[in-house]
Amino acid sequence: MADIRPFRALRYNTATETLSAVICPPYDVISPQREASLLAHDLHNFIRIEYAKTLPGDDESCNRYTRALAHLQEWLRDEVLKQDEKPAYYLHEHTYSYGGEKVVRRGLFARVRLEEWDKMVVRPHERTMAGPKxxxxKLIGTLEADTSPVFGLYQDDGGSxxxxxxxxxxxxxxIEFSGEPGEYHRLWVITDLEAVAAIQRAFIDKPVYIADGHHRYESSLAYRNERLALDPKLSADAAVNFVMMSLTDMADPGLLILPTHRLIKGLPKNLLYILPERLxxxxxVESLDSIGESWNKVKDLMKESSSRFFIYGLNGKEFLSLTVKDQTKVERFMPSGHTATYRGMDVSLVDHVVLEDILGMNPMDEERIAYDHDLDSTVARVNSGEFQFAFILKPVKPETIKDISDAKDRMPRKSTYFYPKLPSGIVVYRLRD
Known part of the structure; x- marks a missing residue:
């Protein structure tokens, strides 16, 4: 189903550049502190292209995008970046540590033909916001390049x-290099004609599911459509008709999806007082007692597949475990048009039943709601008094993403967090033929 092809990537010249010094996180997870560190670390760090700084006095002719283009052109001229001579797939092994264990996630960098969602060739699982797009x-159009990959999933049931x-x-x-602290990378450039042909054949009947990078995909699609409107005779094989993706098997043992816990602050005392009764x-509602006694039990329950979520901090250092009493009773709070899979998700119950109905909050109220992917950190932020309490959610399974996507449904915002993030700067896809 998906048209997945090799491409001639722009890559750092390893004869002159140390990859561990020049790759950077994707734009959407770079904090101001990390930005300053990366800019000071190396003059050729990819952040200068991926996430160039906004400066006072920027205008249409001089801005973060034109500065990124200037760096790209300079680095190509000086051979800091070089374009591969032959089209290739790029096998990427990303080694990282989690929970005290070393884990390896495998991905394949390729260019994937852009398709509208309704064709069900590339399938999303969450909604996007206009701002990031x-x-x-603007960056894609200015550079004529994809600077960071969309993270996609596929099913490889036959193992082909x-x-x-x-x-x-x-x-x-x-090619071996280190990345973020505790992370390590290996990259193979696949130009062997038999291997390239075998990979193309193996993907012929497979749809692609977007794991992370919905904004990047929709931005590439919008830019393609702009170009097509200007040139209706644009070749079907033109570079702009494709987007760079990193593709990972849904069954990959290194595929880690973290939950997105919700931390709450700013609620009046009277609302906190009646919340247990309303819940x-x-x-x-089952009390799991103090944190010391219930910690392992919570972690065990988070592995189960049934609908269950937790609240921490509503009654001191106590975990509450919550399961639905009567599904028909909570159904009336769910937005219409969603599947049973959506309605049964922990995050849907928290967002629609507890936040919207019981607390009268907007689930996207980021003045009073914060998000954390780590259980220890979430608990600590409540204990410190920064937040009043937290909803502890279970991680979403890959098969849930598949079910939602196959049904043309979308999950609530901030349902999934794929860890670790794919770095930017390992390979770049140029939208020039």
């Missing part, structure tokens, strides 16, 4: 893709 469209990648991973020509109208 405007930024990415995996068998080829297993062979490639035995090749000795890997009991819709949920079975």
């Amino acid at each position: 405007k930024d990415r469209i 893709v995996g068998s080829v990648l297993n062979q490639v991973s035995q090749w000795p020509e890997a 009991a109208e819709y949920f079975n």
Whole structure:
């Protein structure tokens, strides 16, 4: 189904550049402190292209996008970046640590033909916001390049893709470099004609599911449509008809999806007082006692597949476990047009039943709601008094993403967090033929 092809990537010249010094996180997770650190670290750090600084006095002719273009042109001229001579797939092994264990996630950099959502060739699972797309469209149009990959998933039930990648991973020509603290990367450039053909054949009947990077995908699609409107005779194989993606098997043992816990502040005392009683109208509420006694039990319950979420800090250092009493009773709070999978998700119950109905809040009220992907950190932020309490959610499983996407549904905002984020700067896709 998906048209997945090799491409001639722009890559750092490893004869002159140290990759560990020049790659950077994707634009949407770079904090101001990390930005300053990356800018000071190396004159050729990719942040200067991926997320160039906004400066006072910027205008249409001089701004963050034109500065990114100037760096790109300079680095190409000085051969800091070079374009590969042959089209290639790029096998990427991303090693990281989580929970005290070393984990490896495998991805394949490729260019994927852009398709409108209704064709169900590339399938989303969440909605996007307009602001981030405007930024990415401007960057793509100015640079004529995809600077960071969309993270996609596929099912490899027959193992056809995996068998080829297993062979490639035995090749000795890997490029090895470190990344963020505790992270390590290996990259293989696949130009062998038999391997390239085998990978293309293996993807013929597979849709692609977007894991992370919905904004980047929709920005690329919008830019393609702009170009097509200007030139209706644009070749179907023109570079702008494709987007750079990193593709990972849904069954990859290194695929880690973290939950997005909700931390709450700014609620009046009277609302906090009646909250336990209101919760009991819709949920079975079980106290798991103090944090020391219940910590392991919470972590065990978070592994189960049934609908269950937790609240921490409503009654001191106590965890509450909540399950639905009567599904028909909570159904009336769910937005119309959503699937049973959506209606049964923990995040849907929290957003629509508790936040919207019981607390009268907008689930996107970021003045009173913060998000954290780490359980220890979430608990600590409540204990410190920064937040009044927190909703602790279970991680979403890959099969839930597939079910939602296959049904043309979308999850609530901030339902998934894929860890770790793919770095930017390993490969760049140029939208020039």
